[in-house]
Amino acid sequence: MANNPLTSKLKNRIPRGLADFGIGAKGPNDPRSYRASMRAGAPKSAGDGLGVGTAGELEVDPGQASLLDTVMSAGAEQLQEAGRGIGLGTPIAWGLHRQASTNAADAIVNDNTERTLYTYTLPEYTLIDLRTVRLRLLGEYLNDSGLARQMTLRVKLGGTTLYDDAITGITNDPAIRPFQIEIVLASLGTSSDQEMWGHLRLGNVAATTTGLGDIDSNPFAQNRHFSSSGSTTIDMTQARALAVTVQHGAVSGSLSIWLRHALLEVY
DSSP: OTTOHHHHHHHHHSOGGGGGGTTTOSSTTSTTSHHHHHHTTOOOHHHHHHTOOOTTOOOOOTTOOOHHHHHHHTTOSOOSHHHHHTTOOSSOOEEEEEEEOOOGGGSEESOOSOEEEEEEEEOTTSSOTTOEEEEEEEEEEEEOSSSOEEEEEEEEETTEEEEEEEEEEEOOOSSOEEEEEEEEEEEOSSTTOEEEEEEEEEOBOSOOSSSSSBSSSSTTTTEEEEEOSSOBOOOTTSOEEEEEEEEESSOOTTEEEEEEEEEEEEO
16 A cells, blocks of 8 residues: 555645544554544544544455545545545445355245344444445345245344334245345434334246346335334444344245345445
């Protein structure tokens, strides 16, 4: 990083004050980093105004040399006023975590206990100051058990259940249905005040020309919105696990849900 001309160019163009909040800092314990200043109890108003966050938490693909990736790898979550000066818009979103599965053995099948479909521990200070976290889960669902079934969906943050409800009457069919679950967590301005919204889409089983999920047969039957019951007061100055769990309504080798892809983003 020290010999990267793009990094040097970036540092020369960022106002001097940004160096005090994590850009170019050596790590989370470097006194210049935003994270270190938070641990020390230093005022954070200047850092908040610049949109600079925790150093060293982001996952950046190696080999990418864009200006945005350089800023990320240096520890900046987003640049607001200063960002405009170097050609970056605001707000900037970045991928905090991603995963994929190509192994069918990862599916939750033949089990009617509560199982974790996805979990990731959000680093401290991720969800503060009107920030938003968005999680998208993509996968496949099968109910070929012989009867209509139900599946319970739960969303949890830091061990607190934000949502808990069952989808009932999922019809029996040998066809695989695609599903998408989207979770949005939004800070209401402080580190301990947030809300959650969600959206579940479960594809139809009628025959398609190519692929899974018929879009012409009753397309809105499995299109469900949900949310937390008002705001919650979970302290996000600490690392907190975000978890999505599912629970089948019966035990069957032909009743399964398989998470294929997950993407967690912060805005």
